[in-house]
Amino acid sequence: MATTTDAVLEVAQPSKRANWRATTRRSTWVGLVIEFARRRTLGAVGAVVIIVMILIALLAGIIAPYDPLETSFLDQLMPPSPQNWLGTDSFGRDVLSRLIYGSRTALKIGFGAAFVGASIGAVLGVTSAYFGGKIDLLLERLMDILISFPLLILAVAVVTALGNNDTNVIIAITIPIIPRVARVIRSSALSIRQMPFVEAARGLGASHARLVVRHMLPNVMAPYLILVTAFLGQAMLSEASLSFLGLGVAEPTPSWGLMLRGASVQFVERAPWLAIAPGVALSMAVFAFNLLGDSLRDALDPRLRL
Amino acid sequence: MHRYIINRILLMIPTLFGVAIITFVLLRVVPGDIVLLKLAGDGGRIEESVLQQERAKLGLDKPIPLQFVDWTLGALHFDFGLSMWTGRPIVQEVAIRVELSLQLTIMASIIATLLAIPLGAMAALKQDTWVDYAIRLFSIGGLAMPGFWLGILTILCLLVFFHYLPPLTFTPLLQNPAENLSQLIWPALTVGYRYSAVATRMTRSTLLEVMRDDYVRTARAKGLAEQFVVLRHAMRNALLPVITVIGLEFAFLLGGLLVTEQVFNLNGIGKLMVEAVVRRDYTMTQALIMLVASAFVVTNFLIDLLYLFLDPRISYS
Numbered sequence: 318m319a320t321t322t323d324a325v326l327e328v329a330q331p332s333k334r335a336n337w338r339a340t341t342r343r344s345t346w347v348g349l350v351i352e353f354a355r356r357r358t359l360g361a362v363g364a365v366v367i368i369v370m371i372l373i374a375l376l377a378g379i380i381a382p383y384d385p386l387e388t389s390f391l392d393q394l395m396p397p398s399p400q401n402w403l404g405t406d407s408f409g410r411d412v413l414s415r416l417i418y419g420s421r422t423a424l425k426i427g428f429g430a431a432f433v434g435a436s437i438g439a440v441l442g443v444t445s446a447y448f449g450g451k452i453d454l455l456l457e458r459l460m461d462i463l464i465s466f467p468l469l470i471l472a473v474a475v476v477t478a479l480g481n482n483d484t485n486v487i488i489a490i491t492i493p494i495i496p497r498v499a500r501v502i503r504s505s506a507l508s509i510r511q512m513p514f515v516e517a518a519r520g521l522g523a524s525h526a527r528l529v530v531r532h533m534l535p536n537v538m539a540p541y542l543i544l545v546t547a548f549l550g551q552a553m554l555s556e557a558s559l560s561f562l563g564l565g566v567a568e569p570t571p572s573w574g575l576m577l578r579g580a581s582v583q584f585v586e587r588a589p590w591l592a593i594a595p596g597v598a599l600s601m602a603v604f605a606f607n608l609l610g611d612s613l614r615d616a617l618d619p620r621l622r623l
Numbered sequence: 624m625h626r627y628i629i630n631r632i633l634l635m636i637p638t639l640f641g642v643a644i645i646t647f648v649l650l651r652v653v654p655g656d657i658v659l660l661k662l663a664g665d666g667g668r669i670e671e672s673v674l675q676q677e678r679a680k681l682g683l684d685k686p687i688p689l690q691f692v693d694w695t696l697g698a699l700h701f702d703f704g705l706s707m708w709t710g711r712p713i714v715q716e717v718a719i720r721v722e723l724s725l726q727l728t729i730m731a732s733i734i735a736t737l738l739a740i741p742l743g744a745m746a747a748l749k750q751d752t753w754v755d756y757a758i759r760l761f762s763i764g765g766l767a768m769p770g771f772w773l774g775i776l777t778i779l780c781l782l783v784f785f786h787y788l789p790p791l792t793f794t795p796l797l798q799n800p801a802e803n804l805s806q807l808i809w810p811a812l813t814v815g816y817r818y819s820a821v822a823t824r825m826t827r828s829t830l831l832e833v834m835r836d837d838y839v840r841t842a843r844a845k846g847l848a849e850q851f852v853v854l855r856h857a858m859r860n861a862l863l864p865v866i867t868v869i870g871l872e873f874a875f876l877l878g879g880l881l882v883t884e885q886v887f888n889l890n891g892i893g894k895l896m897v898e899a900v901v902r903r904d905y906t907m908t909q910a911l912i913m914l915v916a917s918a919f920v921v922t923n924f925l926i927d928l929l930y931l932f933l934d935p936r937i938s939y940s
Contacts, residue, residue: 458641462638465642465919468875469882473881477903550767561882577775586782592779593776595772
């Protein structure tokens with residue numbers, strides 16, 4: 318039975334990916350990547366920056382010139398020099414090394430929060446659209462409530478409630494993402510619910526779970542991917558903002574937001590390198606994710622408004 | 624139409640009630656106790672009986688559901704009680720700070736609008752030229768740079784290039800406009816730039832869509848000058864979604880200035896909020912979150928109403 322269902326659906330289901338592949342005339346992954354780079358140069362630039370950043374984060378132990386936690390009271394607030402390319406902070410720690418290790422924190426929390434948030438949001442959005450009626454109304458109200466909390470305030474409240482370690486910071490950043498993703502996914506899923514292939518599957522006796530998982534979820538992959546990329550940048554900014562307020566990751570963990578806190582404001586005139594370097598790193602990372610997100614949207618779902 | 628408005632107003636009640644419950648529960652499960660923090664925050668030993676007495680004074684000894692009922696009854700006639708930390712009426716504490724935050728929000732929104740609409744329109748009209756790319760990079764840059772970093776850079780630039788530091792104490796606008804603006808213009812500019820980014824992108828994409836519509840072609844075919852086509856026909860329709868974006872930003876800003884106020888050392892709602900949360904000042908946090916959530920819900924409603932008047936094609940029934 319299952320095989321017949323799938324065979325029928327193969328024909329009926331308008332697969333976006335198949336169309337995209339057909340127009341690119343290349344069917345290998347490498348071909349797809351080349352095509353994307355040619356057509357969406359800005360997005361490809363973003364992707365390259367992201368890949369470089371991931372490599373830096375993975376190889377932090379090898380490329381960082383010093384231990385990011387090592388303090389030295391003889392080298393406090395040293396300006397950039399051949400020994401410390403980006404200078405040292407008020408504890409004499411090497412800014413470049415902390416910047417390099419900071420990419421780990423940013424990526425870990427960014428990816429964690431964006432994936433978890435977008436995934437829960439997508440499931441809730443699809444469920445809401447699929448069942449409609451009372452469940453839809455209930456979930457929508459719940460999302461309304463969550464959305465009425467300003468992004469950062471909700472995160473601040475959650476972190477204070479749970480205490481600030483990495484996992485809790487991820488949870489705090491994830492919660493505000495959920496309703497925003499659920500809204501967008503719900504509206505995409507509403508139109509899919511009406512499509513003939515869903516009705517065909519239902520007619521063939523597919524269960525609710527099967528319909529949602531096999532037929533609805535794969536068709537909201539495009540907005541899902543776009544939302545993940547868009548919220549990755551957002552999540553990294555939230556992490557930095559929380560850390561900046563002293564409510565994110567705790568000292569001495571290297572975090573770009575934390576590096577901008579305290580000393581870098583206090584000594585802004587005497588040691589401007591403390592304030593500039595982490596901000597540039599953070600902005601570049603978010604910029605790259607935004608560029609990639611924009612290009613993904615243009616390529617996969619141009620009408621999606623974010 | 625009237626039914627729609629009444630319906631929408633009624634729908635606000637469960638939303639705000641939900642916000643109240645979630646905040647209330649969230650605050651009470653917070654590990655850490657205002658009484659301990661307040662009396663023994665610096666590490667001294669305090670008799671248990673003293674702590675109990677303070678709890679009773681703050682009403683924290685009652686069961687939580689009862690506390691919630693008390694709070695709700697008070698909130699219904701705008702009595703949010705006393706701040707658990709300072710012991711002063713919350714309405715009073717908020718009132719002295721709301722002027723600054725509100726003014727900053729309004730200034731930032733004006734700056735964002737003045738930047739977004741012309742830039743977005745220019746980008747759309749010169750699509751795929753260097754003008755378009757420059758404006759898009761400028762606006763994505765606004766999204767990518769964290770607000771607090773922009774704030775730090777602004778202060779740094781003022782210090783290094785002009786040896787100037789904005790005044791540190793708040794003067795009401797009517798009392799001394801020059802002093803007031805010289806303090807608030809900097810945070811307003813950084814926040815305004817950041818928030819113009821979303822609106823610029825929205826203006827660009829809606830205007831691009833509208834410019835391909837039939838009635839724009841008709842207007843051109845009539846022989847109208849391009850500026851009339853754009854200003855009279857296209858812009859009017861393209862601006863509707865932009866209004867939504869700017870309105871929503873306005874609502875978010877009221878409570879979203881946490882970080883900016885921290886950087887520029889402004890004594891506003893956002894700073895009060897962070898302090899209240901960190902001190903476990905339940906009543907204050909609760910009141911502030913309700914204030915911000917209400918502002919958001921009401922603004923949302925007003926935007927939908929505005930649509931009715933701006934776009935005769937929409938009827939909510």
